[in-house]
Amino acid sequence: MEFEVNNIEEIVELIMKKMTEGDIASNNSKNGVFNNVDEAIDEAKKAQEILFSSKLEMREKIVTSIRDTLKNHTLELAELGVRETGMGRVADKELKHKIVLEKTPGLEDLKAFAYSGDDGLTVMELSPYGVIGAITPSTNPSETIICNSIGMIAAGNAVIFAPHPGAKKTSIRTVELINEAIKKVGGPDNLVVTIAEPSIENTEKIIANPNIKMLVATGGPGVVKTVMSSGKKAIGAGAGNPPVLVDETADIEKAAKDIVAGCSFDNNLPCIAEKEVVAVDSIVNYLIFEMQKNGAYLLKDKELIEKLLSMVLKNGSPDRKYVGKDAKYILKQIGIEVSDEIKVIILETSKEHPFAVTELLMPVLPIIRVKDALEGIKVAKDLEHGLRHTAMIHSKNIDILTKYAREMETTILVKNGPSYAGIGVGGEGHTTFTIAGPTGEGLTSAKSFARNRRCVLVGGFSIK
Ligand code: NAD
Structure with missing residues (x-):
């Protein structure tokens, strides 16, 4: 640190100022x-x-x-x-x-x-x-x-x-x-x-x-x-593994946009971010089409899916090398070049697939087909593993919205919005980054x- 001073008072004053500003540590504290x-x-x-x-x-x-x-x-x-x-x-x-x-x-x-x-x-x-x-x-x-x-x-x-x-x-x-x-x-x-x-x-x-x-x-x-x-x-x-359920009554265009936005936010690092989609069979194709319009890359090739799986999961846990990385970067590692507009990798999987059951913390989003919303609720509940952390739903059916909220028992439940609405971004309520499900304090x-x-x-x- 350099400074010009002319007398001792000035030195003392400057040191006090620097200490106040935090540039110099006091004796017992840096x-x-x-x-x-x-x-x-x-x-x-x-x-x-x-x-x-x-x-x-x-x-x-x-x-x-x-x-x-x-x-x-x-x-x-x-x-x-x-x-x-x-x-x-x-x-x-x-x-x-x-x-x-x-x-x-x-x-x-x-x-x-x-x-x-x-x-x-x-x-x-x-x-x-x-x-x-x-x-x-x-x-x-x-x-x-x-x-x-x-x-x-x-x-x-x-x-x-x-x-x-x-x-x-x-x-x-x-x-x-x-x-x-x-x-x-x-x-x-x-x-x-x-x-x-x-x-x-x-x-x-x-x-x-x-x-x-x-x-x-x-x-x-x-x-x-x-x-x-x-x-x-x-x-x-x-930890959580938040599912998002989409039924046939939802505004599919909005659901697709919200899911991509929530899942890709900070490359899926937030514990509340969408980690898997559970969607009713009759609307899955349209949902995927709309997600693609909003920055999702659909991965279909079975060999490439296997390659991605063995790359990002090691002994059942996400490899730190890929946690929180851009979708573009992850895709490049399996030989696919995309533009910066791609924010999420989507793929259809079974409900037992490691991508669905594991909290990946990266923008890789499995989509699971179900015959109807009631089956969807069961699948979403299984995938959340009883962590009671966070879940999202897109639906206009009051009975399904109510049943989902009651069955999931999560600390945060977002209806018809992206996950981050649950921590006060575009949703009502205060913000926190410590969401205490296990001990019950909640947000x-x-x-x-x-x-x-x-x-x-x-x-x-x-x-x-
Ligand atoms: P992590 O569990 O690896 O580390 C979290 C903290 O715990 C670190 O400070 C780490 O040093 C410490 N730690 C880990 N194991 C410990 C042990 N046995 N004894 C003492 N300290 C230990 O988690 P991370 O990778 O840093 O964060 C991601 C995880 O945290 C995800 O599972 C995510 O869902 C969860 N998370 C939850 C919330 C929430 O509010 N519920 C918020 C952020 C992150």
Whole structure:
């Protein structure tokens, strides 16, 4: 770092400014990034105590500052994420950052509730847990860190992030920017911290540290199981395999457009994205025709389908080399050249095909024919594997829409729209990147990161 100064006051002032801006680390914190897990948690604990003893106005200021500061870095984080992980699409990731900053609820989410009567006044309040350990995925690394930070701080907590090692730089950069935002408004240092070298061992240390009062895991089944067996309060946001059912009453042109848009969004990385189509026989051909008009490439050749299968799935799991990659790139690897307009590879399969039963996280979309909507509901339910995560349907039949919603039991159910409408993009409701099906919080927000506490005043204060 170079700067010109004339006297000692100027040097001190400049250093203070650089520290505030986050260019220089203070002694105990490198903008929230620590080498040692226990030290990071000790510092986060101190920060949480400061936050909890401050006015709520401070939390408001911090949340607003995170939104304002990070909105100038949406493209930077999107580009960094794609570059580092090799997954996703920059424009879609940028949009994800924008919605997470705009539509993640803040303090307004923490509603108090009161009972009053002859025996006095009892108030139910939402109180912080303390320091939360949040484990974040490679598929939405910075989006999840921003989303969790806003909700967790709004609820009065500090947080230590355990990012996916494959998204280390993106995650650290996000934590640094959040620290910058907190410092700008005079918030405590180290309210949001992380580890310079994320690893499973460091995550295990976070889970075991006695000062961690809540664990929040956003990722695959392994990590959700780990936090749920920790003996601590845990929120698990796990994998899905969202089906989309299309029946003969649907607006097929719109369904085709929505399915291609939702499935190809960020190259199918979102856990909510369409992962397989279940369509009624009488409309399948027209649906495929319309999907082709909207950027889908229909793969028919049996040999090429086998080639694709052996390439993208290894021992039943998606090969990381193809996860989140462009459809154009994947097709090129099996010898097919297409234009940039192609965003999804579609193919007809049986309901038992590995492409249908596996969460692929890439723009390869199997289509399964069924004789009618009732059979479709059964097939969609089987393919979702009881994960109760997300499902979509295109239909105008109220009975089928109702039956599907009831049978699927998913946390998110989108009717007549693309999957991302379920997280507030073109659909009503707030945004989150931590969708907690297994532990039941659903689309998490500040109140999910708060404890329910009761304060009872006996014999007074009722004015009924
Ligand atoms: P992943 O499970 O490989 O990793 C997620 C996080 O868990 C990472 O930080 C990783 O380091 C950590 N981790 C993995 N196994 C662990 C273990 N045994 N102990 C401790 N930590 C462990 O997932 P990913 O590939 O980064 O993300 C994709 C998966 O996450 C998909 O299955 C997707 O559906 C799911 N996901 C779910 C949500 C949701 O809100 N429900 C959101 C995003 C992603």
